[in-house]
């Protein structure tokens with residue numbers, strides 16, 4: 001563990017980690033079980049199209065979440081797109097700007113305008129009073145995001161959307177296995193979308209799903225996910241190929257079986273960061289509500305004003321040590337190239353402030369408390385020697401791979 005300034009990689013010493021430490025390194029689960037499932041899949045010669053492994057995954061998760069319908073898809077983005085289409089969204093939909101770009105793209109891709117809304121800086125979630133201010137006669141829905149797996153204020157959003165006769169949907173890509181008020185995520189709004197991408201708590205290599213308690217919507221989604229086929233040669237809906245394949249379902253089931261173990265590792269890491277960062281007040285760690293079910297998937301830190309180094313300088317420093325911290329979801333969708341021309345002059349002060357100071361630190365089953373001590377040691381050296389670190393970073397230039405600042 002590094003304890004002296006001169007040991008830092010920016011001064012020419014070897015990085016703290018030989019192998020990169022990732023924010024989203026995949027959780028693997030039981031290899032033997034996965035291989036067994038894949039063998040079974042090959043023996044059956046059923047590789048896709050509503051196979052037995054997909055069905056098993058869907059029914060197991062429906063039971064876990066207590067939802068009536070759970071439909072697996074090829075990824076979370078396709079699930080969002082299917083939902084936008086199946087719920088007949090049109091005109092404008094209010095979404096947070098502070099989210100992964102797929103939330104906005106799924107709307108825009110289908111000709112629906114994402115109207116970017118500011119967040120509450122304390123929670124990083126949609127600010128319900130701002131949502132209400134942005135409603136126009138063209139608004140058809142609100143799409144909330146349970147960012148970091150911390151559920152957003154579904155009650156307040158339900159009240160606003162009910163008052164204005166709007167649909168309410170959720171992007172729950174981060175919130176698999178989480179609850180709000182004791183109710184599992186998957187049961188809020190008209191429907192909620194999950195991601196089972198390789199970097200998620202439960203992964204299907206690539207995968208997604210839609211949870212809903214609305215029978216009609218589920219039936220429509222089922223058809224649309226499979227080109228609109230209601231049987232061989234019978235197309236009754238416009239649809240796409242949004243199906244999950246059997247190999248993905250094999251991974252998803254295997255991953256699901258180890259979920260408790262993954263959550264326990266994430267929780268241990270979160271507690272360890274909390275303990276160790278407690279001595280560094282320049283960093284505010286976002287907390288999880290211990291009274292709810294949480295997956296502790298992301299370790300989210302805000303870099304305070306008191307530090308004489310910027311968040312981006314810290315990212316460069318960490319990357320030079322092979323600690324691949326991320327600045328999700330910088331710069332905010334409204335400042336991203338495809339959208340910013342429509343948003344000229346529009347400021348979302350809380351989104352911009354948060355997006356400029358958030359730092360995601362490595363966690364997951366491939367990170368342990370010893371690694372965390374190594375990460376925090378680097379942060380401590382930065383806090384204790386900000387001028388020297390900033391000077392040296394200027395000389396070495398931004399570390400390869402560290403993302404450029406907003407254009």
Ligand code: T4K
Pocket residue numbers: 022023024025026075076077078099100102103145171173174194195196197198199207208324328
């Ligand atoms: N809505 C929200 C709120 C989302 O966050 C996402 C996805 C979606 C919707 C859409 O769901 P999907 O269509 O993706 O199912 C990653 C993921 O690609 C993306 O799924 C995720 N959100 C987002 C938050 O993170 P990147 O581009 O930042 O990271 P990536 O894929 O390069 O992986 C992160 C790190 O993990 C890498 O540094 C390397 C490591 N890694 C990654 C993969 C894929 C591995 O070690 N092994 C791997 O197989 O987007």
